[in-house]
Amino acid sequence: xxxxxxxxxxxxxxxxxxxxxxxxxxxxxxxxxxxxxxxxxxxxxxxxxxxxxxxxxxxxxxxxxxxxxxxxxxxxxxxxxxxxxxxxxxxxxxxxxxxxxxxxxxxxxxxxxxxxxxxxxxxxxxxxxxxxxxxxxxxxxxxxxxxxxxxxxxxxxxxxxxxxxxxxxxxxxxxxxxxxxxxxxxxxxxxxxxxxxxxxxxxxxxxxxxxxxxxxxxxxxxxxxxxxxxxxxxxxxxxxxxxxxxxxxxxxxxxxxxxxxxxxxxxxxxxxxxxxxxxxxxxxxxxxxx
DNA sequence: CGCCCGACCTGAGAGC
DNA sequence: TGCTCTCAGGTCGGGC
Numbered sequence: 001x002x003x004x005x006x007x008x009x010x011x012x013x014x015x016x017x018x019x020x021x022x023x024x025x026x027x028x029x030x031x032x033x034x035x036x037x038x039x040x041x042x043x044x045x046x047x048x049x050x051x052x053x054x055x056x057x058x059x060x061x062x063x064x065x066x067x068x069x070x071x072x073x074x075x076x077x078x079x080x081x082x083x084x085x086x087x088x089x090x091x092x093x094x095x096x097x098x099x100x101x102x103x104x105x106x107x108x109x110x111x112x113x114x115x116x117x118x119x120x121x122x123x124x125x126x127x128x129x130x131x132x133x134x135x136x137x138x139x140x141x142x143x144x145x146x147x148x149x150x151x152x153x154x155x156x157x158x159x160x161x162x163x164x165x166x167x168x169x170x171x172x173x174x175x176x177x178x179x180x181x182x183x184x185x186x187x188x189x190x191x192x193x194x195x196x197x198x199x200x201x202x203x204x205x206x207x208x209x210x211x212x213x214x215x216x217x218x219x220x221x222x223x224x225x226x227x228x229x230x231x232x233x234x235x236x237x238x239x240x241x242x243x244x245x246x247x248x249x250x251x252x253x254x255x256x257x258x259x260x261x262x263x264x265x266x267x268x269x270x271x272x273x274x275x276x277x278x279x280x281x282x283x284x285x286x287x288x289x290x
Numbered sequence: 291c292g293c294c295c296g297a298c299c300t301g302a303g304a305g306c
Numbered sequence: 307t308g309c310t311c312t313c314a315g316g317t318c319g320g321g322c
Contacts, residue, residue, distance in 0.1 A: 074299095126299095128314090129298085192315090239314070279294085279295070
């Protein structure tokens, strides 16, 4: 679920609310995530100060000084900052009064809770348990398995037309698969790869190597603009994604093709189609995209 | 190496 | 109502 814009929105919110806070206690209620949460984690986090929050691709990094807490939300994860009613098993997001969406986090999937020194808590909730929480020494972050193979961040200057053209050369794979390959460019998932290609006017199934320089240019430009707009809207909420305050993102109504198969294109009224690429359904407008 | 596929999980929604 | 099936925002490892 969460792709770059959702994680970046989360980073920005948490940077305001939890930086400077001290972790007083950690509860690991369900260690069985994509990789088991290590038993030592809770003790290692205790009394650590959250100094800064960063993002790399779809990973959130809590800077704890000598170590970094790496968090990935998988397909269905969320991280919410809540007021913890003392003594209670609180599940109310911090600004609960503004929760106008139908989305509710199921407390059974509150797998890890970081209690903070202002009697609030950071809660990791993840129904499908595809996420990851892991403590890494800051010194060799770059060498970490999870991060070392990542390509340039989709929002970085390093993701430019010359770079993408070089990566696309001799590749028979579909351009959408290439954009979703985190080793090529980091941060795009199924929603934003589809949306970037719509904006660029390129069909998702086109062979990467067959794209023209103009198309490569449009893809890179469209990706940057799309991600910035999505971040501005707090990301996309489809089913259970919620931001740090327990609110959904506001970008979903602006999606042009994702999850719209069978509906009419907002630009040309042609029916949006879907095909499977790399085992992911890929929506596109057969008229606007060539 | 590039590419494809299944696996890992739970829940929502459709169809019967 | 309740069952069964498909699909879902992501990675990872194995096989060819």
